[in-house]
Amino acid sequence: MNKLVSVRHISKKYNTLQGEIEAIKDISFDINEGEFIAIVGTSGCGKSTLLSILAKLIKPSDGIVKYNIDNPVIGYMLQEDALFEHYNILDNVLLGLKIKKSLNKENREYVIDLLKKYKLENFMFKKPSELSGGMKQRVSLIRTLAIQPDILFLDEPFSALDFSTRLNVSDDVYKIIKDSGKTTIMVTHDIGEAISMADKVIVLSKCPSVVKNSYYIELDKRDCPTKNRKDKRFNYYYDLIWKDLDNNE
Amino acid sequence: MSNEQKSFIKKYKIKKAVIFMWQVFILLFFLILWEVLSKHNIINPFIFSSPSKVVKCIINLYKDNNLFIHIWVTIYETLIAFVIGLVISFLVSIILYLYNTVYKVLDLFLTCLNSLPKVALGPMIIIIAGANTKSIIVMAVLINLIVSIVVITDGFYNTDKIKIKLMNSFGASKYQIVRYLVIPSSYKTIISSFKLSISMSLIGVVSGEFLVSKAGLGYLIIYGTQVFNLDLVISGILLLVIISYILYRVVEYIEKLLLK
Structure with missing residues (x-):
């Protein structure tokens, strides 16, 4: 696999009136093309900060994030669906293309095909409030894919959903990502979610977070996340990561 | 069923x-x-008048062809002040959102101006703009403008931070964020400010008419006081109550149409 991103010694400090807060410290790893990486850590450990740095939304205080392609297109999916109620579903999905001024007939057809493929074509002209939580997350992911990103960043994408919806939506989202073949980085505090979806899990320590451990997840059969949870090696990885987080220094 | x-x-x-x-x-x-x-x-019937006297007074105004002139002048001035105030406050709010430092600097002055009884500026406005309708409209605009700016700007700044982050992830410029997110998502706040603005405009117009005017319901009230015709004063007040209620309802109806 070709290396897509090199992350080297990145740190981030925030300046507040109460003093300096170090969110992440000396983090290094590589991201290969087509890989699905999950970054796991406790709440407030700096996972979202790390993701924002990787997605170039904020700059690191130290270190470097190097992309091995010029002007990479970045897709970012947030904790909430963040759909705009003043637009219908189709306009929401086309938003990124409008902003990037790259909306044309071809792109529009690509987006409509995605909506059709994931059974959302009947909701194209509905308002987001008319959709269920799971459907909104699917729309949110399609909006991210519409700009045809080189890399996808998912910031706790299922944290706003209840447990059963979360399992169903993670299956749907996993399928969409795998179909697209996009390189994906997801941050989550849910160990099960990370193991069941990712090829590699990076465990972060408490704030200021450093990389505590990383695991290549080798399950018998890579299937949908709900089925992956039933794999005999799932609990093995779960215990390892749990121990890492439990012994969180 | x-x-x-x-x-x-x-x-x-x-x-x-x-x-x-x-x-x-x-x-x-x-x-x-x-x-x-x-x-x-x-x-005292001289001071407090009576409903029958008020009705007679309004009929007399109608017979003299004065009733609708006074009502129209007040409504016309109110609507002009309302539209001017709305356009200016909308544009100023956009600037205050785009330039946060300017907002932080002006926030203190906006708060001071908001709490200042604008009628106190009346005499100065008359000197600057002249003893005419212009002064009345300037006063009404001043009264509705500051409140509208504060309400709309506040609405803009309350835009969902998560959605702003999403826009940033698409590489949106500040102007695109305002165009695609801030203004449409503050639509309800902007429309709600209409109701406040129309009431404030009417207050401003009547205050202006008290100081300088030759027609309008404010003029009727102040003229009635000067000639001790309390029937006229109370008729003017009642007509104002009816007009302010109608204007409020019309704006409320427009608000419902726009929010559909």
């Missing part, structure tokens, strides 16, 4: 009718009490 639903709708209609009947009753009771007290000199 189920029996429960029928019973619910019946109860709802009865409650609505009861409220309406109480409103009519209170109004009639007040008017009859006022008429009786005035007729039997329990309250």
Whole structure:
């Protein structure tokens, strides 16, 4: 696999009136093309900060994030669906293309095909409030894919959903990502979610977070996340990561 | 329709009718009490007038072809001030959102101006703009402008931070964030400010007419006071109550149409 991103010694400090807060410290790893990486850590450990740095939304205080392609297109999916109620579903999905001024007939057809493929074509002209939580997350992911990103960043994408919806939506989202073949980085505090979806899990320590451990997840059969949870090696990885987080220094 | 639903709708209609009947009753009771007290000199009829005298006064204004002129002048001035105030406050709010430092600097002055009784500026406005309709409109604009700026800017700054982050992830410029997110998502706040703005404009116009005018309901009230025609004063006040209610309802109707 070709290396897509090199992350080297990145740190981030925030300046507040109460003093300096170090969110992440000396983090290094590589991201290969087509890989699905999950970054796991406790709440407030700096996972979202790390993701924002990787997605170039904020700059690191130290270190470097190097992309091995010029002007990479970045897709970012947030904790909430963040759909705009003043637009219908189709306009929401086309938003990124409008902003990037790259909306044309071809792109529009690509987006409509995605909506059709994931059974959302009947909701194209509905308002987001008319959709269920799971459907909104699917729309949110399609909006991210519409700009045809080189890399996808998912910031706790299922944290706003209840447990059963979360399992169903993670299956749907996993399928969409795998179909697209996009390189994906997801941050989550849910160990099960990370193991069941990712090829590699990076465990972060408490704030200021450093990389505590990383695991290549080798399950018998890579299937949908709900089925992956039933794999005999799932609990093995779960215990390892749990121990890492439990012994969180 | 189920029996429960029928019973619910019946109860709802009865409650609505009861409220309406109480409103009519209170109004009639007040008017009859006022008429009786005035007729039997329990309250001074010269100062407090009476409903019958007020009706006569309004009919006389109508016969002299003055009634609709005064009403129209006040409505016309109010609407002009309302539109000017709205356009300026909208543009200023966008600038204050785009340039946060400017907002932080001006916040103190906006708060001071908001709490200042703008009528105090009346004499100065007359000197600057002249003793004419312009002064009245300037005063009304000043009264509605600051409140509208504060309300709309506040609405802009309350835009969902998560959605702003999403826009940033698409590489949106500040202007694109304002165009695609901030303005449309503050639509309700902007429309709601219409109601506040129309009431403030009317207050401004009447205050302006008190100081400088040759027509309008404010002029009627102040003229009636000067010549001790209290029937005219109370007629002017009642007409103002009716007009402000109608204007408020019209704006509320427009608001409902726009928010559909």
